[in-house]
Amino acid sequence: MTQDTDVLLDEKRIFKPSEAVIEKAHIKEWESELEKGKDIEKYWSEKAEQFTWFRKWDKVLDGSEKPFYKWFVNGKINMAYNAVDRWINTEKRNQVAILYVNERGDEKKITYYELYREVNKFANALKNIGVKKGDKVSMYLPMCPELLIAMLACTKIGAIHSIVYSGLSVGALVERIEDADSKILITADGTFRRGKIIDLKKISDEAVQMSPIVETIIVVKNAGNPIKISELSGREVMYSSLIEGEPSECEPEMLDAEDPLYILYTSGSTGKPKGVLHTTGGYMVGVATTLKNVFDIHEDDLWWCTADIGWVTGHSYIAYGPLLLGTTTLVYEGAPDYPDPGAWWRIVEKYGVTKFYTAPTAIRHLMRFGNKYPSKHDLSSLRILGSVGEPINPEAWIWYHENIGKGEVPIMDTWWQTETGMYLISPLPVTPLKPGSATRPLPGIEAEIMDADGNPVPLGKGGLLVIKTPWPAMLRTLYKDPERYIKTYWEIVPGGVYTAGDIARKDEDGYFWIQGRSDDVLKISGHRIGTSEVESAFVGHPAVAEAAVIGKADPIKGEVIKAFIILKEDNRLDSKVIEELKNHVRHELGPVAVVGEIIQMEKLPKTRSGKIMRRVLRARERGEDIGDTSTLEE
Numbered sequence: 049m050t051q052d053t054d055v056l057l058d059e060k061r062i063f064k065p066s067e068a069v070i071e072k073a074h075i076k077e078w079e080s081e082l083e084k085g086k087d088i089e090k091y092w093s094e095k096a097e098q099f100t101w102f103r104k105w106d107k108v109l110d111g112s113e114k115p116f117y118k119w120f121v122n123g124k125i126n127m128a129y130n131a132v133d134r135w136i137n138t139e140k141r142n143q144v145a146i147l148y149v150n151e152r153g154d155e156k157k158i159t160y161y162e163l164y165r166e167v168n169k170f171a172n173a174l175k176n177i178g179v180k181k182g183d184k185v186s187m188y189l190p191m192c193p194e195l196l197i198a199m200l201a202c203t204k205i206g207a208i209h210s211i212v213y214s215g216l217s218v219g220a221l222v223e224r225i226e227d228a229d230s231k232i233l234i235t236a237d238g239t240f241r242r243g244k245i246i247d248l249k250k251i252s253d254e255a256v257q258m259s260p261i262v263e264t265i266i267v268v269k270n271a272g273n274p275i276k277i278s279e280l281s282g283r284e285v286m287y288s289s290l291i292e293g294e295p296s297e298c299e300p301e302m303l304d305a306e307d308p309l310y311i312l313y314t315s316g317s318t319g320k321p322k323g324v325l326h327t328t329g330g331y332m333v334g335v336a337t338t339l340k341n342v343f344d345i346h347e348d349d350l351w352w353c354t355a356d357i358g359w360v361t362g363h364s365y366i367a368y369g370p371l372l373l374g375t376t377t378l379v380y381e382g383a384p385d386y387p388d389p390g391a392w393w394r395i396v397e398k399y400g401v402t403k404f405y406t407a408p409t410a411i412r413h414l415m416r417f418g419n420k421y422p423s424k425h426d427l428s429s430l431r432i433l434g435s436v437g438e439p440i441n442p443e444a445w446i447w448y449h450e451n452i453g454k455g456e457v458p459i460m461d462t463w464w465q466t467e468t469g470m471y472l473i474s475p476l477p478v479t480p481l482k483p484g485s486a487t488r489p490l491p492g493i494e495a496e497i498m499d500a501d502g503n504p505v506p507l508g509k510g511g512l513l514v515i516k517t518p519w520p521a522m523l524r525t526l527y528k529d530p531e532r533y534i535k536t537y538w539e540i541v542p543g544g545v546y547t548a549g550d551i552a553r554k555d556e557d558g559y560f561w562i563q564g565r566s567d568d569v570l571k572i573s574g575h576r577i578g579t580s581e582v583e584s585a586f587v588g589h590p591a592v593a594e595a596a597v598i599g600k601a602d603p604i605k606g607e608v609i610k611a612f613i614i615l616k617e618d619n620r621l622d623s624k625v626i627e628e629l630k631n632h633v634r635h636e637l638g639p640v641a642v643v644g645e646i647i648q649m650e651k652l653p654k655t656r657s658g659k660i661m662r663r664v665l666r667a668r669e670r671g672e673d674i675g676d677t678s679t680l681e682e
């Protein structure tokens with residue numbers, strides 16, 4: 049996204065918070081809250097006090113085995129207990145916890161008490177089929193209530209969930225099931241997308257054929273799609289029959305604060321996707337605190353995050369965060385522009401959504417239709433808006449602010465990652481905003497822009513974004529690969545700092561301007577895709593000998609895939625082969641992997657040791673200087 053750099057740096061407008069926002073805000077003073085955050089242990093331990101601990105921690109932070117930090121040492125806690133059980137003896141008991149809406153206009157309201165019963169039933173059912181503490185459960189599910197129920201049921205009994213985004217496909221699913229050693233896969237008959245039904249069961253069947261480790265496939269009936277009993281029928285069971293007759297009470301497992309909560313796979317620059325491991329106590333504290341402060345969550349809020357639970361945004365801020373705060377979370381299944389581009393605004397109006405959180409790519413997409421659709425709806429319930437996933441270009445920011453926020457509602461541009469688990473750089477509602485900047489690190493967080501030697505970079509200059517001190521929701525390791533955890537995040541910049549993999553700048557007010565990835569990770573419509581994953585999908589096609597992939601700027605999606613390929617002898621890149629390749633990549637990785645352009649090459653730029661130099665391809669694509677090529681083969 050460096051193409052936006054100059055635009056971003058010229059952006060000088062400042063938007064001050066309105067009196068109405070300040071009046072309602074939990075945190076009325078930004079600077080003094082930042083000051084409080086400087087005593088990290090005190091700050092986070094105060095935040096941890098709001099939860100129910102079965103046993104209190106002995107120590108807030110243990111850095112004796114850096115970078116394997118531990119938070120809330122020896123504390124005993126349960127996530128589902130805090131997100132659900134805690135509320136059922138309060139006035140929230142009958143409040144709606146999950147408001148499910150889909151693109152067909154169906155809705156389902158689940159109160160905290162109902163959620164409690166459903167979670168317990170499924171937790172008991174999981175135990176019955178032999179799932180124990182520490183077991184991994186993979187989920188390939190749409191945005192349906194059962195996904196949240198299944199997540200909570202896992203944490204209730206101490207099982208570790210590994211959710212695979214339903215927009216990924218067979219190849220990605222197999223890889224993730226196998227890496228996580230999951231014996232259980234939960235899937236569904238289908239999901240709604242633009243009036244069509246996507247058959248997730250079929251994709252799951254294909255994946256399971258290749259992953260014999262899966263012993264049980266649990267199928268949720270969601271889309272009313274006829275379920276074909278596959279050859280694996282011996283291993284299949286319907287969700288509804290599994291929970292039948294199960295008691296609606298289930299004792300929460302007393303988990304250690306550092307017991308794993310989930311694994312979530314994300315893309316890096318090289319090799320296989322990384323299994324980011326999050327644990328229980330610190331994650332809970334970090335996610336709930338940041339959601340409460342940044343979006344100023346109150347009892348009467350209706351919170352809508354439009355992400356998918358298959359990504360970290362959904363884990364932290366559709367499922368866990370809102371329930372930990374006892375608010376109502378809107379879960380939407382469908383496309384933003386179906387049946388028409390007013391779909392989202394109709395929902396905001398109908399239910400009175402108060403806090404709305406989406407991605408720049410969605411804003412850019414909806415922006416194309418102008419003000420026609422938003423102006424048809426009463427959006428006056430909105431009090432705070434949010435953005436996540438990639439840098440938001442000032443043009444989109446202003447459109448969002450004026451047309452959705454009616455020039456009044458502040459926009460929280462939240463910077464974070466799968467690995468960070470929670471927002472790290474973000475404004476609070478009382479922060480003066482600059483369009484395109486995520487402003488400053490949140491209270492309790494210390495960030496800096498450094499060069500590769502660990503020196504701070506002068507103001508206004510681009511450098512590597514690093515986090516200097518640990519934070520509670522940080523990843524603890526990469527599943528089965530602690531070496532890679534150290535190498536990827538803690539050894540890029542010296543001095544024991546966490547390297548995020550982003551390029552950023554800081555201005556004279558200390559505001560951070562994130563510019564994009566410093567590595568080979570792509571952001572297609574805000575979805576994080578590794579170049580190496582795409583390349584191996586290409587190479588998996590019989591006609592392709594070698595492939596190198598880079599991002600190509602796209603006005604709506606941010607980036608799409610541009611592939612440089614060497615074909616095997618006797619093959620020619622005609623329109624038929626191009627179509628076939630696109631379909632093949634889509635089949636392997638899913639619709640998220642949008643191929644924009646395929647170029648046939650005779651040779652790819654490589655280092656003498658044979659590594660593809662995508663940097664060279666990228667520089668050429670952007671018309672930039674290709675830089676140091678001393679390691680280039682020829």
Ligand code: WTA
Nearest residue numbers: 436437438439461462463464465466562576
């Ligand atoms: C990018 C998504 C600019 C960034 C939560 C980061 C952003 C990557 C922002 C993580 C933002 C996320 N401004 N860039 N507000 N939020 N990013 O793991 O490049 O899917 O490293 O987590 O998204 O993507 P991930």
